[in-house]
Amino acid sequence: MTYLNDLNEEQRKAVEHVDGPMMVIAGAGSGKTRVLTYRIAHLIELGADPFSILSLTFTNKAAREMKDRIGHIVGDREAKNIWMGTFHSVFARILRIECELLNYPREFTIYDTADSRSLLKAVIKELGHDEKVYKPASIHARISGAKNNLISPQDYLEDPDIQSEDRSAGRPATGEIYLAYNTRCFRAGAMDFDDILFNMNVLLRDYPAVLLKYQHRFRYVLVDEYQDTNFAQYLIIKKLSAAHENICVVGDDAQSIYSFRGANIQNILNFKSDYPDFALYKLEQNYRSTQNIVNAANSVIEKNRDQIRKTVWTDNPAGERIAVHKAASDNDEGIFVAQTIFEIKNVQKIFNGDFAILYRTNAQSRSFEEALRKLNIPYRIYGGQSFYQRKEIKDLLAYFRLTANPRDEEALKRVINYPTRGIGKTTIDKLIVGAEQHGVSLWELIDKPTTYPSGLGAAITNKLSDFATMILSFRAMLETKNAFDLAHYIAQHSGILKDLYADRSPEGVARYQNIEELLNGIREFSEPDPQAPEESVKTLSDFMVDVALLTDADQEDGDEDKVSMMTIHSAKGLEFPYVFIVGLEENLFPSQMALNSREELEEERRLFYVALTRAKSRAFLSYATTRFRWGQPVFNDSSRFIAEVASEFLDRKDLVGPGKRSSGFGGFRQERQQFIKSGTAWSGSSGSSEKSIDSSVSPADFQAIQPGVEVMHERFGKGKVLGIEGQDENKKATIFFPSAGQKQLLLRFAKLTLV
DNA sequence: TGGAATGATGTTTTT
DNA sequence: CATCATTCCA
Numbered sequence: 001m002t003y004l005n006d007l008n009e010e011q012r013k014a015v016e017h018v019d020g021p022m023m024v025i026a027g028a029g030s031g032k033t034r035v036l037t038y039r040i041a042h043l044i045e046l047g048a049d050p051f052s053i054l055s056l057t058f059t060n061k062a063a064r065e066m067k068d069r070i071g072h073i074v075g076d077r078e079a080k081n082i083w084m085g086t087f088h089s090v091f092a093r094i095l096r097i098e099c100e101l102l103n104y105p106r107e108f109t110i111y112d113t114a115d116s117r118s119l120l121k122a123v124i125k126e127l128g129h130d131e132k133v134y135k136p137a138s139i140h141a142r143i144s145g146a147k148n149n150l151i152s153p154q155d156y157l158e159d160p161d162i163q164s165e166d167r168s169a170g171r172p173a174t175g176e177i178y179l180a181y182n183t184r185c186f187r188a189g190a191m192d193f194d195d196i197l198f199n200m201n202v203l204l205r206d207y208p209a210v211l212l213k214y215q216h217r218f219r220y221v222l223v224d225e226y227q228d229t230n231f232a233q234y235l236i237i238k239k240l241s242a243a244h245e246n247i248c249v250v251g252d253d254a255q256s257i258y259s260f261r262g263a264n265i266q267n268i269l270n271f272k273s274d275y276p277d278f279a280l281y282k283l284e285q286n287y288r289s290t291q292n293i294v295n296a297a298n299s300v301i302e303k304n305r306d307q308i309r310k311t312v313w314t315d316n317p318a319g320e321r322i323a324v325h326k327a328a329s330d331n332d333e334g335i336f337v338a339q340t341i342f343e344i345k346n347v348q349k350i351f352n353g354d355f356a357i358l359y360r361t362n363a364q365s366r367s368f369e370e371a372l373r374k375l376n377i378p379y380r381i382y383g384g385q386s387f388y389q390r391k392e393i394k395d396l397l398a399y400f401r402l403t404a405n406p407r408d409e410e411a412l413k414r415v416i417n418y419p420t421r422g423i424g425k426t427t428i429d430k431l432i433v434g435a436e437q438h439g440v441s442l443w444e445l446i447d448k449p450t451t452y453p454s455g456l457g458a459a460i461t462n463k464l465s466d467f468a469t470m471i472l473s474f475r476a477m478l479e480t481k482n483a484f485d486l487a488h489y490i491a492q493h494s495g496i497l498k499d500l501y502a503d504r505s506p507e508g509v510a511r512y513q514n515i516e517e518l519l520n521g522i523r524e525f526s527e528p529d530p531q532a533p534e535e536s537v538k539t540l541s542d543f544m545v546d547v548a549l550l551t552d553a554d555q556e557d558g559d560e561d562k563v564s565m566m567t568i569h570s571a572k573g574l575e576f577p578y579v580f581i582v583g584l585e586e587n588l589f590p591s592q593m594a595l596n597s598r599e600e601l602e603e604e605r606r607l608f609y610v611a612l613t614r615a616k617s618r619a620f621l622s623y624a625t626t627r628f629r630w631g632q633p634v635f636n637d638s639s640r641f642i643a644e645v646a647s648e649f650l651d652r653k654d655l656v657g658p659g660k661r662s663s664g665f666g667g668f669r670q671e672r673q674q675f676i677k678s679g680t681a682w683s684g685s686s687g688s689s690e691k692s693i694d695s696s697v698s699p700a701d702f703q704a705i706q707p708g709v710e711v712m713h714e715r716f717g718k719g720k721v722l723g724i725e726g727q728d729e730n731k732k733a734t735i736f737f738p739s740a741g742q743k744q745l746l747l748r749f750a751k752l753t754l755v
Numbered sequence: 756t757g758g759a760a761t762g763a764t765g766t767t768t769t770t
Numbered sequence: 771c772a773t774c775a776t777t778c779c780a
Contacts, residue, residue: 058769058770059769059770060770086770087770088770089770112770113769113770193769193770194770196770197770257768258768258769258770260767260768260769261768261769261770360767360768361766361767361768362766362767362768363766363767364766383768383769417756420756420757422756422757423756424756424757425756426756548770549770567767567768567769568768569767569768569769570768570769588766588767589767591766591767591768592766592767593766593767593768594767603768607768628771629766629771630764630765630766630771630772631771631772632771
């Protein structure tokens with residue numbers, strides 16, 4: 001058990017705690033993951049059966065890493081058998097086993113957010129409500145909140161407080177929508193994300209035998225990021241660990257950043273009352289960051305009223321101060337960050353992977369992408385539009401879903417007329433009405449038109465029956481073919497592959513490649529595990545089990561060395577030597593939406609704390625005085641969070657007047673004043689000393705565009721300039737494109753290239 | 756019915 | 771400035 005020597009005293013105590021409830025309050029960077037992994041490894045070393053350990057994490061990635069690390073200590077063979085994963089994936093797995101008790105099909109679908117919203121939208125329309133009043137997104141949030149607090153549609157409708165809330169919000173029909181939505185999900189054999197937790201609770205509440213079975217199975221229960229659990233999760237954990245009470249929760253109230261999703265710090269307090277004799281371990285020594293970073297972070301989080309006081313400290317070197325940069329625009333902020341990375345990399349020998357750019361909202365990634373691309377620095381964006389959210393991927397997956405579960409309404413609506421087969425909106429509307437009348441899924445109407453007559457014409461009925469035959473033919477192969485063979489077969493015979501191949505535009509080619517990538521992924525999945533070649537064939541339903549729960553961060557990282565870009569939320573639990581926290585402006589970070597209450601503002605502050613504490617050796621803060629929002633420039637003050645950092649830890653380069661000191665972090669150009677001068681901002685390349693690498697025309701080159709010149713446009717192709725009018729930013733060119741005819745284009749928007 | 760053309764509308768954060 | 775949704779024509 002030499003691994004115990006890697007631990008400090010408090011960590012070691014926590015790891016060696018075997019029986020009885022325990023809580024670890026772990027400051028940022030204090031080795032919380034290490035405690036969790038070592039404790040599990042230790043349990044196994046002491047003889048615990050891996051199958052009896054349930055370990056819940058927040059992301060799949062965290063689970064995988066933990067499993068790997070445990071594998072290094074006790075061997076992969078053992079580690080493989082631990083019940084480890086996210087709440088959603090572990091409980092979806094259990095629900096797959098037990099779903100028949102709840103009258104869900106074995107192959108129930110998991111609706112992602114987009115599916116939920118789309119179904120909600122349909123339901124709202126069908127009930128005759130105004131989409132402007134009942135916005136699917138906010139209704140979804142409301143329903144989600146109810147489910148996370150285990151409030152069923154019936155409870156919801158009967159609760160006078162909730163009803164009066166909805167009435168005063170001007171949305172009295174929310175409960176009715178909730179009920180209809182849930183009915184539709186159930187009829188489709190589908191659960192949304194929140195249903196997974198909700199139904200798990202139903203299972204444990206209404207089926208004592210099941211409860212007993214899992215209580216006995218899970219002798220040890222461990223929960224990571226406990227501060228981010230909501231009520232539904234709390235109750236599941238409590239029930240599952242009730243028999244043995246070997247429950248270990250690890251968290252940090254200062255890093256609670258998911259209250260908008262129902263996360264409840266209250267759970268930490270509940271823990272004390274549920275297990276009065278629990279053991280508490282506090283990890284306060286930070287091993288990750290320099291003193292400057294740790295102290296800076298402390299000086300900010302101190303401003304929060306709601307917190308469990310603790311002292312995070314470090315033995316690490318003081319390190320450099322945190323540099324603050326002011327940029328003139330979002331584009332300049334991108335250039336600044338890219339340049340700084342470039343220069344640091346030149347001076348010191350480090351990897352791209354040592355850098356992270358963290359922002360508040362996904363939409364901010366654009367300017368960094370552009371700037372990094374120009375300097376040929378490879379990057380990877382986590383989150384945002386994930387691979388699985390792309391249209392072409394969702395389309396193909398919808399066929400897979402339908403094959404596994406034909407009742408899946410959202411999948412059916414998505415592909416019944418894609419590729420086009422003459423089944424239009426009117427037909428689908430009639431089907432929905434018919435399904436509602438008979439109280440069955442859409443599929444029943446298509447599959448058994450004689451049992452459920454829908455009054456459609458013979459021509460349409462034939463088309464529908466052809467579609468049904470196709471799906472049934474896929475379905476017949478579900479158990480016999482392996483996942484890849486069937487997936488490929490479906491891609492071909494549904495017509496998707498052909499449809500995408502026909503589109504030779506660059507985007508079309510990219511879509512085709514995405515499909516290939518998906519198929520390749522399935523091929524890998526289908527290959528027999530060399531460790532256990534005896535295992536049965538991996539079918540497409542096996543593949544589909546968890547795809548809805550996968551996110552972008554779960555894709556293989558590849559071995560390429562890249563700069564990481566992500567929201568602060570998705571950076572939780574990660575660390576990087578160099579961290580840029582960008583977009584530090586009022587109304588952006590803290591978000592405009594969070595300025596209404598102290599609680600919300602404190603959550604933003606915790607978010608800033610999380611961001612800062614990701615950095616190991618250096619952190620950089622930046623803000624832009626102008627930022628484009630909906631195509632309009634917006635001016636904001638710098639974020640209050642910068643001012644909240646005790647000044648001794650900051651290097652406020654942003655306060656130095658322009659031109660006075662411009663060395664930057666190794667040679668920075670001065671602020672770009674000419675930008676502000678004109679009052680109107682331009683998008684596209686910033687007209688500065690760096691010449692754009694691609695040859696798109698920067699403002700300085702407007703004059704090169706003269707009547708008679710031939711130019712290239714991204715969308716319209718080659719064209720000839722006929723005339724020029726207007727001045728400076730408003731310069732407009734009349735151009736004739738053989739492919740698109742005569743167009744008037746604003747030079748500052750049109751990306752033109754000289755031919 | 757399908758596609759193109761035009762007009763509203765939206766940016767927190769995620770399993 | 772996107773994307774989406776609705777509208778209008780073939």
